[in-house]
Amino acid sequence: MTPAATHTQAGSESVRRSRWRARTVLLLGMLVFFAYGYDLYALQTVAPSLLNHPTWDVTPGTLGTLASFTALGEAIGAFGVGRMGDVYGRRTPIAICVAWISGCMLAAGLVTGLLAFGVTRFLLGIGLGALAPLVCAVVVDWARVGRRSLYCGMALSAIPLGGVAAASAGRGFLPGMEFQWLFLVGVLPILLLPACWSLIPAVAPEEASLPDRATRRNTQVVSNEWWALFEPGWLAASILFSLASFIGLLLIYGASSWLPSLMTDAGYDVDSTLELVLVFNCGAVAGTLLFSMLADWIPAKICVVCLFLCAMVALRALTTAEGHTALLTAVAVAGASILGAQNVINSYVARYYPHRIRGTALGFTLGVGRFGSLLGPSYLTFLIGVNSDAKAGFYALVTPALIGAVVVFLVPRGRRSERLRAS
Numbered sequence: 001m002t003p004a005a006t007h008t009q010a011g012s013e014s015v016r017r018s019r020w021r022a023r024t025v026l027l028l029g030m031l032v033f034f035a036y037g038y039d040l041y042a043l044q045t046v047a048p049s050l051l052n053h054p055t056w057d058v059t060p061g062t063l064g065t066l067a068s069f070t071a072l073g074e075a076i077g078a079f080g081v082g083r084m085g086d087v088y089g090r091r092t093p094i095a096i097c098v099a100w101i102s103g104c105m106l107a108a109g110l111v112t113g114l115l116a117f118g119v120t121r122f123l124l125g126i127g128l129g130a131l132a133p134l135v136c137a138v139v140v141d142w143a144r145v146g147r148r149s150l151y152c153g154m155a156l157s158a159i160p161l162g163g164v165a166a167a168s169a170g171r172g173f174l175p176g177m178e179f180q181w182l183f184l185v186g187v188l189p190i191l192l193l194p195a196c197w198s199l200i201p202a203v204a205p206e207e208a209s210l211p212d213r214a215t216r217r218n219t220q221v222v223s224n225e226w227w228a229l230f231e232p233g234w235l236a237a238s239i240l241f242s243l244a245s246f247i248g249l250l251l252i253y254g255a256s257s258w259l260p261s262l263m264t265d266a267g268y269d270v271d272s273t274l275e276l277v278l279v280f281n282c283g284a285v286a287g288t289l290l291f292s293m294l295a296d297w298i299p300a301k302i303c304v305v306c307l308f309l310c311a312m313v314a315l316r317a318l319t320t321a322e323g324h325t326a327l328l329t330a331v332a333v334a335g336a337s338i339l340g341a342q343n344v345i346n347s348y349v350a351r352y353y354p355h356r357i358r359g360t361a362l363g364f365t366l367g368v369g370r371f372g373s374l375l376g377p378s379y380l381t382f383l384i385g386v387n388s389d390a391k392a393g394f395y396a397l398v399t400p401a402l403i404g405a406v407v408v409f410l411v412p413r414g415r416r417s418e419r420l421r422a423s
Contacts (some may be wrong), residue, residue, distance in 0.1 A: 037162020073125020082363015105186025153292020245369030254376030287336025
């Protein structure tokens with residue numbers, strides 16, 4: 001065999017291994033995000049059981065507080081662990097977080113007091129917040145050029161699927177069983193630990209060419225300080241991405257928290273809350289996959305702006321929809337555009353920044369965004385309280401969607417050299 005043929009064969013084998021690794025990391029990312037979605041939406045699923053608990057005296061306001069505990073924990077986790085993945089690699093933090101959320105779900109199923117239950121939700125939020133930037137970053141690290149937005153979107157689409165699984169489990173087992181069993185099911189992600197440790201690479205492709213671990217570590221520590229996000233080349237983008245994530249998560253949590261009650265107050269008749277959740281989340285999956293695929297072909301900025309504008313139209317349509325089919329269609333489009341916008345923002349950020357600060361950028365962006373998830377329900381509560389019109393909540397969401405479109409439109413183009421490496 002000639003040297004040229006040997007080189008060609010070795011190159012083909014390397015490509016096959018790289019594609020296998022990318023698909024393996026993607027599958028693991030989807031499984032982890034599926035568990036993420038189940039754990040996150042489990043609280044909404046058991047809400048009726050909590051309201052009827054004989055000794056905890058849970059009110060709708062208490063449920064909002066518990067959700068806020070989770071969101072606050074997510075902000076802390078995103079801020080704290082995003083950079084850690086850049087410095088120490090993605091594998092170890094991901095494994096720790098998977099074990100962490102499994103332990104928190106176990107604790108949530110075993111505690112006997114409301115305060116202790118709230119603590120478990122806060123701690124769970126820390127683990128969930130840390131997982132989001134880590135998993136997005138590792139999926140984009142290993143995805144081949146031209147598939148990075150699609151792979152990131154495919155991984156993120158598992159979150160609403162996990163939410164559907166939680167809602168379906170609740171419909172099938174509650175109220176016939178104790179609600180704690182739904183949290184005990186959340187221990188199952190611990191089974192992913194061996195696969196995460198053995199199949200997620202210790203270093204990203206960009207680091208593999210560096211001579212040794214010490215050199216990689218020293219290079220990362222020098223270049224991965226938080227202030228790197230605020231250098232002149234990244235400052236405007238870092239601020240705008242954070243604002244966009246803030247608005248995106250405000251819309252998600254505002255819509256998902258208040259949509260069922262808003263529909264009822266506005267005079268709509270939906271057969272069951274589960275149907276609404278299924279349609280909203282299925283729309284979210286479809287929107288994420290479609291626009292993530294498009295973001296590999298056209299600028300991600302255009303995709304996100306279009307999604308925010310579609311969210312405006314869908315939210316407006318919810319105020320005028322007549323008939324069951326029209327209503328569910330508007331809900332599906334709202335889910336596709338609202339969740340799709342945030343998920344494409346995540347893949348946009350992951351591609352926009354170079355590998356050395358990718359996790360840091362995702363952690364910072366999502367960390368700031370989590371304050372939108374804290375504000376969303378309160379923002380709607382205030383506006384609905386001062387306006388007697390039941391449809392005011394829909395209009396309250398239209399304005400942030402328009403602002404989100406403008407904010408993303410203003411994101412500057414990335415550095416050319418970095419765009420070539422990140423794309």
